[in-house]
Amino acid sequence: MTTTPWWRGAVIYQVYPRSLMDANNDGIGDIPGIISKLDYISSLGVDAIWVSPFFKSPMKDFGYDISDYRDIDPIFGTLADFDELIAKAHGRGIKIIIDQVLSHTSDQHAWFTASRESRDNPHSDWYVWADPLPDGNPPNNWLAIFGGSAWEWEPRRCQYYLHNFLKSQPDLNYHCPQVREQILQEVEFWLKRGVDGLRLDAINFCFHDKELRSNPVKPEEERKGRGFSLDNPYAFQKHIYDNTRPENLEFLESLRALMDRYPGTVTLGEISADDSLKTMAEYTTGNSRLHMAYSFELLVEKLSGTYIRDTVETLEENLSEGWPCWAIGNHDVRRFMSRWGGKHQSPQLAKTLNALLLSLRGSVCSYQGEELGLTEAEILQHELQDPYGITFWPRFKGRDGCRTPMPWNHSDTYAGFSQVKGWLPIPASHKEQAVNLQDGDNASILNAYRQFMQWRKQQPALRFGDIEFIADAETYLAFIRHYGDEKFLCAFNFSADAQTISLGADYLLEAVDGHGCQSVSAQGNSISVPAYGTLISRLR
Structure with missing residues (x-):
């Protein structure tokens, strides 16, 4: 056990920085706010904090559209604030994992503004550019997850560029050696600052098919997946050419070689593919790729013991040296108490679902607010912030309902999150589950979480078995x-x-x-x- 890496069996607390705590009272959470809540996070007994993106960004996708990989967006603070966060977290024995969005950038990144100007500048090949078909249409049928074609016309070059997400998130061209080398340098910038790990967003989207072949049609009975129901045509294709390409494995090995130069650091890859369990196994095989894979397979709408068993057993059968990381909620899906809790949403069920997650084999990602049993907030159409929800309203209401600010104090106007109105509203039902109320209640969901976590730390069977x-x-x-x-x-x-x-x-x-x-x-x-x-x- 003394040689077991810290991350095996670890519980990683996901912080959505916009919504944890607002220290400067502008309605948006920030890094000083996270620092102010480190004692609370420490009281949960977690091993690490995964901080969702805080880099400089126009915030079209709330930080997942990065315009500078090496700077903090002013709404979140400064590099000095981040250094303080690392030091104070480490002082409490808590590791820091940061989100790295490597497959794409913002269209306001200096690399893209240079690349789109011409076909012969030093950055011209850093993004995925393609000529139109003879009739002017995009080069193939690839679709963006957030709706519509994955290709956007750029008149400066008279070419299309690829974007798997928003059109303001152009995809980097990983077939270009300079891109791969530069991205590793961007990652190392943060390793040198002392981060303990990387959560790798959309890591299977780095490479595309060099021949730009169109995806085949997916049969209707197979059209399912996280957020990709029949109201999103993304589900209509088998995504074999626009992501999860075999060339990605070599890049992961280069990334792992870099991480190995910083002992004790870890990679946690987000995998969203047509066969996520198979990809998770492939991406973690051997000791030369990802340390762990982050699965969406339990972020489903229906709670079923049989489904959980089938999912975990399928992954276990495919894993060799790899290590799983499980979650039942995050910043992209409805909160688990609303998905799985039914109409009555018993507090006892919240305790049981947290205990279930913390008892599975693997590491765990626990999203802020799950320790309180928070439900999905109802966000009115005029309050929407999420571009995904704005596009697909009313069939899909977006991800704002799971991103609302944390309720710290039930009696404060803004629940102790800020002294001003937050970027998203805090529902009255969340105030009833505020930290200050649960903190003093021995029977609360929060204290049940703490008690189970304290016991779990002493049980190798639950952490490693x-x-x-x-x-x-x-x-x-x-x-x-x-x-x-x-x-x-x-x-x-x-x-x-x-x-x-x-x-x-x-x-x-x-x-x-x-x-x-x-x-x-x-x-x-x-x-x-x-x-x-x-x-x-x-x-x-």
Whole structure:
């Protein structure tokens, strides 16, 4: 265990900096705000903070459109503020992971403003440019995730440029060696400042098919995926030429070689592909690519124990040396209590879902507010900020509802987030779940999270051990975590009624104290789990 990397079995707390805490009272959260909440984050018992983008940006996609990789956007603070964040987090034993958006930049980045001017300048080949078809149409049928063609006409060059996301987010040309070399230098800038890891946004989108072949049609029964339902034509194609290209593996190995020069650092890749589980395994194989892959497979609309089992087992079968990282919520999807909680959204279910996530084999990303059991905020059309939601309203309302500011104090007008109106509204229901209310309630979701985290830190079986599923249904899930001689039975009930779960064999259970969940001493081939409950017992 002494040689186990810190990130294996780690819990990574995702901070969306616009919405954690506003220190300068302009309605937008910032880096000094994160610093002011480090004691709170430390109290959760997490190992690291993943900070979503804070780089200089026109904010067309709220920081995922970077105009300068080496500077902090003024709305978030300064480089000195960031250095202070690293120092003070490290002083509390907390690692810092930053978002790196390497597949594309803002159209206001100096590289792009130079590239679009002509076909023969030093940056002319740094982005993906293509001539029109004879009839003037784009070179192929590739689509942008945020709607419409992935190609935008640029009159200065009389060519189209590729953008897999917004048209203000042109894709870098990774077939150009200078681009690959420069991107590694941008990454190293932050490694030299002391960051402990990189969360790699859309990392499977770096390379495109050099021949620009059109994607084939995806059969209607296969049109599914994170946010890509029938109201988004992106789901109509098999995305085999516009992302997840084989050339990407060589770049990942170059990136890993750089990371290896900074011992203790980690890469966490965001994977959103036609077969994400297969890609996760491929991107983490051996000891020369990504350390971990970040999966969207559990960010689904319907809660099902059978689905969770199938997903985790499928990944386990494909992984060799790779290590998974699981999440059930983030800044891109509806909050899990609204997706999975039903109409009544029991606080006990929030405790159980957090315990489930923290009991899976792998590392964990826990999104700010999940420790409070926050639900999705209802955002009116005129309040929308997210370009994705603005485009697809009303069928898809965008991602603003999971990005609203954190509620710190229920009695403050703006919930203790700021002294002025925030960039997004804070619903009254969130004030009822504010930190100050839950902090003093021993039975709260927040304190259940803290208690489970404290216990989990002492259990190698939950942090590093193998996983063996023994029972599943739509409404429950049971598995065994084991490491050395230590074994735990973990069972989770997602329904409003107590359930008896058949284990398929006789087990001898020993009660365990300290994790805040039900625990029993018993012998037999079934267990009873209360409504929305969690049962964890040691196996003998």
